[in-house]
């Protein structure tokens with residue numbers, strides 16, 4: 001595949017852009033593959049990419065019922081950070097964040113990683129203590145964060161109102177190298193690289209059954225027929241429970257819609273990401289000028305994948321005290337994605353009761369930031385059959401053993 005470069009743009013400009021190749025192929029399914037990955041979201045595609053890049057396994061199909069990146073990967077608010085509390089989380093999220101730093105070069109695809117800085121506001125005394133604790137934990141884990149004063153918050157984000165009557169800003173946990181990336185581009189960049197390695201991305205191909213014999217996986221039934229495989233990776237976010245049922249096991253996971261919205265575009269007024277966990281809202285400004293606003297998850301399990309008016313109202317109402325300027329903004333669009341939440345708000349990267357069937361899910365409201373780290377760890381698990389250091393703590397067995405990785409505070413607001 002031809003490399004993208006400034007030279008290529010100039011060349012194509014001169015011949016009216018007639019020479020661009022398709023970014024990825026649209027092959028017909030083969031009868032069998034070494035590895036079948038269900039789900040062409042960021043995590044599935046990253047798993048495929050690192051299987052090829054790190055382990056030379058390229059006889060791989062990524063099977064997607066819709067279009068690639070059309071699940072949560074294309075629906076999130078793109079916040080990237082690694083300021084989690086527990087060591088296993090800091091390790092995998094920081095691995096992911098560090099891979100984001102060089103992803104555009106690695107994939108030869110501009111994913112628009114923007115390490116503009118992420119702050120999580122402390123708006124209660126309890127949050128001050130919580131975030132100071134996280135800052136200390138991060139210092140020990142080698143993750144660069146600091147607890148900053150209200151004056152510094154105002155300096156970094158002038159549109160914030162510090163002295164709200166209910167929830168004044170008392171400080172913030174600040175991660176200067178956190179930020180955002182273009183979510184579609186992450187999926188597209190991985191897809192292009194996977195296709196270039198000869199992997200098959202099978203869009204509009206729904207998996208409806210997991211085939212097995214003698215306790216081992218043998219393939220999947222899809223809307224385009226049966227496909228055999230030696231190993232199966234289930235990477236379907238909010239549909240994890242559905243796929244697990246097809247494979248014959250249950251997951252400690254619940255699915256619900258998580259919603260977000262964007263405003264009309266306005267002039268640049270905010271060049272950091274701000275999360276206000278107490279009031280349940282977070283905001284950043286996109287390159288187009290829209291204010292990207294995230295809210296909470298629905299309070300009941302569902303698979304709706306769409307937004308609802310009461311969330312718009314609740315989220316905007318919550319944020320107005322801290323960001324009075326948004327009170328006069330028109331909201332342009334709202335949407336939802338199905339997130340997969342575990343009890344300890346940490347993911348599952350694990351072997352399953354079915355032989356050679358692996359699962360990567362449970363990233364809930366916060367798995368965009370972890371895409372490269374998760375793919376890296378899942379590829380190792382699938383290639384070797386055993387988890388490496390990054391994935392080992394996130395096994396399914398932790399729910400039997402009570403070895404929870406509690407990140408309910410770090411995941412607090414929706415991611």
Ligand SMILES: Cc1cc2nc3c(=O)[nH]c(=O)nc-3n(C[C@H](O)[C@H](O)[C@H](O)COP(=O)(O)OP(=O)(O)OC[C@H]3O[C@@H](n4cnc5c(N)ncnc54)[C@H](O)[C@@H]3O)c2cc1C
Nearest residue numbers: 039041042043065071072073076077079207337367368369
């Ligand atoms: C509104 C919203 C805001 C968010 N904000 C953030 C944020 O700011 N930062 C952050 O880090 N995270 C955020 N997240 C979470 C993040 O988007 C997800 O954790 C992440 O994208 C999950 O990626 P994935 O590849 O696992 O899943 P997905 O991208 O959902 O991919 C799974 C794919 O599997 C496919 N699939 C399902 N069933 C089948 C089947 N039977 N056969 C074939 N294919 C199937 C689906 O079609 C889908 O494309 C947010 C999520 C939402 C919804």
